[in-house]
Amino acid sequence: MTPEENISKIIRLKRYEQPPAGYFEGFLQEFQSRQNADFARPTFWEIVRDRASSLEMFFQAPRLAYAAVAAALAVAAVTFSVLPASRVSGNLADVRQPLTLASPQQVTIGGSLPVVMPVAGSPSVQYVLPASPASYASSRSF
């Protein structure tokens, strides 16, 4: 017997390595259950279609948001166009130059003419005479 035939003979002994008894019955059951699971599982194209519809929903939400923002802008534009321009500008001027304590304030006392009261920090003191001189006042007798 040649060495090659000898080696073939020994290798052939590997035919005795077998799976446990009853293995093939279980194998068929496993195969069937795997096939059923695969059948129930969505296919690649079903997954793609599902993902695409999810993506569409994702883009739909901002679209509503854009519409809401556009509507708000339109309302704001209409409101501003209806208001007089002067009021808007006056208001803006008030905001730009706020009042300070240094500014002279007009105060009216009784029936006299308006006087300008000195305010701390004013450059010069101004005196304003009453509307009628004291000599014109009626004399009083007791």
Add this chain to the structure above:
Amino acid sequence: METSEPPDEELVARTQAGDAAAFDELVVRFGPRLYGLVYNMTSNHEDTNDLLQEVFAKAYRSIKGFQRKSSFYTWMHSIAVHRTINFLKKRNRRVTMSLDDVDNGIANDPDFIEATSDHDPRHQANLGELQKKLNEAMMKLSHHHRAVVTMFDIQGMPHAEIAKILKISDGTVRSRLFYAHRQLQNYLQEFISG
């Protein structure tokens, strides 16, 4: 009364027509043989089980495209070998199996008795040792050489059939076999009576 089993071609045609039960019959018919093929290439029962499930699943998915240019037997073996070789390329670990996996019939096999006989102290070996050495020797072969040895020596396929399955020439099968046997002789020197 003896009931004749339907030929492979009929089961294939029925499967192609949508009869899943016909494919189950093919699984039962080809399971043990393909198991031997995959197992002797992987030396691991769990990997073999998973691979075999994949092989049959792949065959079931592709059976509508099977055009009968080769026999169903060749087609199935081709799927199994190529899938196993791809798996082995990814897997580097080498796992030996337990003694329980060996059929008891080996003890009565004359080749086993001769290989483990005690007429020469060098041949003294037990079943576990022989099995271990055999597996180690097989795993030292390249995937392609192991596939050829498995199909020729263990499964008893002719060269021409192996050539069809592997899509290589008859000469390539023979040269791979020769080279593999030379390597195995070196690894299993102590068991070869000369």
